[in-house]
Amino acid sequence: MKLLKTYAEKCVRCGACMAACAKAYFKEEDPELSRIRVSDVGNMPNLNVCNQCGACIEVCPTQALERDKNGVVQLRKDKCTSCMMCVGYCPTASMFFNAKKQSQPFKCIACGLCAKACPTGALEIIG
Secondary structure, X not given: OOEEEEOHHHOOOOOHHHHHHXXXXXXXXXXXXXXXXXXXXXXXXXXXXXXXXXXXXXXXOOOOEEEOOOOOEEEOOOOOOOOOHHHHHOOOOOOEOOOOOOOOOEOOXXXXXXXXXXXOOXXXXXX
């Protein structure tokens, strides 16, 4: 299974990963449009990203979420009704939504752009 592995101990909270992700998918460097979120939890950064667990697949009433050949959970926009069941159910809070930019939820698809942008190696695509 392909996924994005995080190393919080290497993260310097620079935001390069969020900027690269948002720029690639929304053409803006707005962290609220990123599929990865970096925040502070105590003295350590929290890198919140989809771990491809698939829990969202089970709750989607229209079967708009499915695994691709690499094991990555993908959203089929043609089937999504924007009910937000996946956003509410995600056990890692890694399914995001931004009503100003898109009517459907979005999540990490392990594309690796954030890992390439990270100057410290805090992110890595594995699988």
